[in-house]
Amino acid sequence: SSELTQPPSVSVSPGQTATITCSGNNLGDKYVCWYQQKPGQSPVVVIYQDRRRRSGIPARFSGSKSGNTATLTISGTQAMDEADYYCQAWDNNIHVLFGGGTKLTVL
Amino acid sequence: QVQLVQSGAEVKEPGASVKVSCQASGYTFNFYYIHWVRQAPGQGLEWMGRITPNDGDTNYAQKFHGRVTMTRDTSITTSYLELTTLKFDDTAMYYCAKETRSATGMGLDYWGQGTLVSVSS
Numbered sequence: 001s002s003e004l005t006q007p008p009s010v011s012v013s014p015g016q017t018a019t020i021t022c023s024g025n026n027l028g029d030k031y032v033c034w035y036q037q038k039p040g041q042s043p044v045v046v047i048y049q050d051r052r053r054r055s056g057i058p059a060r061f062s063g064s065k066s067g068n069t070a071t072l073t074i075s076g077t078q079a080m081d082e083a084d085y086y087c088q089a090w091d092n093n094i095h096v097l098f099g100g101g102t103k104l105t106v107l
Numbered sequence: 108q109v110q111l112v113q114s115g116a117e118v119k120e121p122g123a124s125v126k127v128s129c130q131a132s133g134y135t136f137n138f139y140y141i142h143w144v145r146q147a148p149g150q151g152l153e154w155m156g157r158i159t160p161n162d163g164d165t166n167y168a169q170k171f172h173g174r175v176t177m178t179r180d181t182s183i184t185t186s187y188l189e190l191t192t193l194k195f196d197d198t199a200m201y202y203c204a205k206e207t208r209s210a211t212g213m214g215l216d217y218w219g220q221g222t223l224v225s226v227s228s
Contacts, residue, residue: 031212033213033214035152035214035215037152042202042218042220042221043152043204043215043218044218045214045215045216048212048216050212054214054216086151086152088152088215090211090212093211094157095168096142096144096157096215098151098152098153098154100151101151101152
């Protein structure tokens with residue numbers, strides 16, 4: 001089965017740029033989405049179709065993909081961005097795959 | 108506004124079954140898949156499967172085959188997740204979420220508030 005690999009944790013200083021990667025077999029052929037989950041809350045999609053930002057999501061969030069690695073970038077990171085982030089793709093356009101999640105800490 | 112409202116927390120003994128509901132409102136029920144995703148305490152998201160509301164077609168994650176059943180009642184725009192033969196490690200928050208059927212790659216755009224299922228003797 002397919003797997004998506006994320007770093008368990010990323011730390012960033014306020015105002016700096018945070019990058020979270022997600023790699024997987026044949027990820028270049030699949031759409032990738034990114035979710036933000038804050039403690040005690042349900043996940044929220046922030047990026048869909050690799051790079052499109054959901055309505056209402058701040059412009060500092062962006063997505064990209066190169067080969068089999070997708071990247072979520074948060075420019076000018078704010079304290080409110082501290083959360084767990086999950087990448088997600090599809091297998092055969094049906095089965096949903098999640099990465100293991102990355103805990104973003106804003107120091 | 109779009110809402111997915113889930114049933115309340117459950118406490119079950121090992122070996123029992125649990126059925127969680129997810130009532131949708133604010134959108135055309137048949138136009139979106141309903142997915143079920145769970146999250147064990149302190150762990151990541153785990154996809155369990157999805158149901159197509161208009162015909163009841165289901166796709167399950169291999170891990171849950173034989174133990175999970177997803178159904179829906181279109182008259183009340185509600186989807187259900189039933190998990191049988193519960194084990195201690197089924198203790199988790201269970202979420203429903205919707206995904207559009209009309210385009211690919213859009214993601215799970217709305218999520219329920221979650222239902223905590225605790226398996227305890």
